[in-house]
Amino acid sequence: LEDQPISSEIDELARRLAGLRIGYAERVSLAPLTTFKIGGVARLLAKPVDTYETAEVVKAVKETNVNCIVLGAGSNLLIDDEGYPGLIVTTTAMNQIGFDERTVVCGSGVLLPELAEFVAERGISGMEEICDVPGTIGGGVYMNAGCSGVSLSDLIASVEWVTAKGEVAAKPRSNIKFGYRDSEFTKSDAIVTEITLRFTRSAAAETIRRRMAQVRAERAGKFPLHYPNCGSVFKRVDASCASEYIERDGTGAYSAGYYIERAGLKGARIGDAMVSEKHANFIVNLGEAKASDVRDLIELVKERVHEIFGVELEREVVYLGAKGRY
Numbered sequence: 001l002e003d004q005p006i007s008s009e010i011d012e013l014a015r016r017l018a019g020l021r022i023g024y025a026e027r028v029s030l031a032p033l034t035t036f037k038i039g040g041v042a043r044l045l046a047k048p049v050d051t052y053e054t055a056e057v058v059k060a061v062k063e064t065n066v067n068c069i070v071l072g073a074g075s076n077l078l079i080d081d082e083g084y085p086g087l088i089v090t091t092t093a094m095n096q097i098g099f100d101e102r103t104v105v106c107g108s109g110v111l112l113p114e115l116a117e118f119v120a121e122r123g124i125s126g127m128e129e130i131c132d133v134p135g136t137i138g139g140g141v142y143m144n145a146g147c148s149g150v151s152l153s154d155l156i157a158s159v160e161w162v163t164a165k166g167e168v169a170a171k172p173r174s175n176i177k178f179g180y181r182d183s184e185f186t187k188s189d190a191i192v193t194e195i196t197l198r199f200t201r202s203a204a205a206e207t208i209r210r211r212m213a214q215v216r217a218e219r220a221g222k223f224p225l226h227y228p229n230c231g232s233v234f235k236r237v238d239a240s241c242a243s244e245y246i247e248r249d250g251t252g253a254y255s256a257g258y259y260i261e262r263a264g265l266k267g268a269r270i271g272d273a274m275v276s277e278k279h280a281n282f283i284v285n286l287g288e289a290k291a292s293d294v295r296d297l298i299e300l301v302k303e304r305v306h307e308i309f310g311v312e313l314e315r316e317v318v319y320l321g322a323k324g325r326y
């Protein structure tokens, strides 16, 4: 590919990261860093521990002309089999959590289940419904992750990030645009580094934990968690193109799985990628699935659902390839 970095630029970037004493590794296999267990090799991977180090990484990236992309827990990503020829910035080392009464400040690499445990232990209620979303809070801000009517945007007080120029920026929640599985960070080059959350309710830790256990059990009953997957493949459908089905069958017809199941696609398989028999909006990796198998299966599902119902399914899972996200 034309715009792949040449080796000397990558070597120069690696030298700069070493000089800055920022943790990095070369030629890292990305499949183990995703919940799908799919994806090739990243030429370079950096592990900044805070906003300052992230800004230093981004400045070094700019000066060396290498492409860069941020990775959280890899729970909403399908990475190409060819991997990524530039720098992956992983947020997993930005995992500090601090709190003061009902305000919690955390690094973007903190996992949502860990944060849910942290607040539960302190008698703070609010994260029960999203306690089982297996992503980082940074990835959650990017996507405005949510579940059962609760979205991260309901809990956020402010967000700090590093811009594509390596500058640090921050905004209060009131000035940040969030939508359904969408935020102003979606498709931007910002790296979210720190999030402040403000909670309004207290409860006994035991009560919060009981609800969290219930949420986990309900999801384990519905989702095919024994196979690698990326959660919901498609977003909830738009009411405008599905009104006929919503009127007839109720709110269930908002879910992409409603159409996939009725199209007879449960169990549809390409290579080792299969539409789950347990939950139609999940694609599972039966063992050796390639990214190309999953992409082909996604296209097949979209085409069939459109043919039968006239409904356009929109992908929730993010693709990552040599040229970045697509």
Ligand SMILES: Cc1cc2nc3c(=O)[nH]c(=O)nc-3n(C[C@H](O)[C@H](O)[C@H](O)COP(=O)(O)OP(=O)(O)OC[C@H]3O[C@@H](n4cnc5c(N)ncnc54)[C@H](O)[C@@H]3O)c2cc1C
Residues within 6 Å of the ligand: 035, 069, 070, 071, 072, 073, 074, 075, 076, 077, 091, 108, 132, 133, 134, 135, 136, 137, 138, 139, 140, 141, 142, 143, 144, 145, 146, 147, 185, 190, 191, 192, 193, 223, 225, 229, 230, 231, 232, 318, 325
């Ligand atoms: C079993 C299972 C169940 C799931 N259930 C739900 C659910 O109920 N609700 C829901 O909303 N999602 C769900 N998901 C999807 C996923 O967990 C969320 O979308 C999560 O927010 C993704 O976070 P991540 O850290 O894994 O992001 P990644 O997958 O690592 O990245 C996703 C995107 O976010 C970007 N990104 C990551 N971190 C940052 C950052 N710090 N700054 C800027 N951009 C960043 C990446 O570049 C990429 O474009 C589920 C996934 C699985 C596997």
